[in-house]
Amino acid sequence: MDKTELGSKIAKGGFANEKAICRKFNSWRKDKEAQEWLKIMNYDIKKLDSVKAIQVPTRIKKNDLSKFEVNEKEYEQFVRFKKADAQIRIIIKIGNILKIENMSLKKANSDADYNQIDKRTVADYQEMWKFDDEITFWLKLFTGEIAHKKYSGKISIKKFRDKRRLFLNEMPERIQDKIIKFFKRNQIMIISDIIKGRGGLSADWMLVTKLIGKITMQRKGGTPDPTKIQFKTKPCQLFNLGE
Structure with missing residues (x-):
């Protein structure tokens, strides 16, 4: 799959x-x-x-x-x-x-x-959280919305770890610090938005x-009672319920 x-x-x-x-x-x-x-x-x-x-x-x-x-x-x-x-x-x-x-x-x-709790485009998050265009540009490189190869000269990176997008630790340290500081400085607003949301459906x-896992029904097979129906599960998964 x-x-x-x-x-x-x-x-x-x-x-x-x-x-x-x-x-x-x-x-x-x-x-x-x-x-x-x-x-x-x-x-x-x-x-x-x-x-x-x-x-x-x-x-x-x-x-x-x-x-x-x-x-x-x-x-x-x-x-x-x-x-x-x-x-x-x-x-x-x-x-x-x-x-x-x-x-x-x-x-x-x-x-x-x-488990995913929120998903939007970089532009949507910029509108919500008001980070500047520089952070927007680098986050779009991070998600792959902007093709990083087209900007290899501008971002001074010649060899990329992933052909689809840019990793955060591939960015210049100044940009990494700027992004991290923004999220730290605004963490209460960000956490509220991604968990609770805003507006009429917050x-x-x-x-x-x-x-707890799947319960499977099948023909028994084997001996001594091959024609019976049996139900199967993974009982060990039940021990993890309280964790």
Whole structure:
């Protein structure tokens, strides 16, 4: 499986997770886990009249704004600052009070080292964080948006480690220091933007579900009972759940 197929599989898995979490919140009267989540969110289950969870699509059309309680004037900011990860919106009614909670969802494998939390173009991040054009130029070389070979004279690098893009430690020390200092100086804003987001869909909560592995069904085969159906999993993965 190549990286494109793997990325597509992970993305689809995220959206499947999104649907499952929505179903649990929408079954909150009977679902014990959903009730526990609502308690963690500081809600008294006995006082709730209704809970409705809806998926937030990756691209939101103007026609769908009413679903998210957003007016047309807020649309541009609403879309611009929407995070790219799986999100749901929970609409909670307590008497005449309507509460909106936005939740970012993550599905983690026991062996996963990293999980994407935000993804945008360098230009989008420049607009958000206001770093200068020099940092923008070098970050575009870093991502490969700009072909580094075309600028080998300007950047004084003749031999590149990767034909697709430039590594940070290949950049002049002055540029490395400038980029690092910018991110350190603005780390609170940056961390808030990439985890919580901005605007009408900024995440109030992050819910992480843990994947315990696949359960496989197959024909038994072998002896003494080859015609039976068996279910298989990797039990050692269960020992990692609390880590």
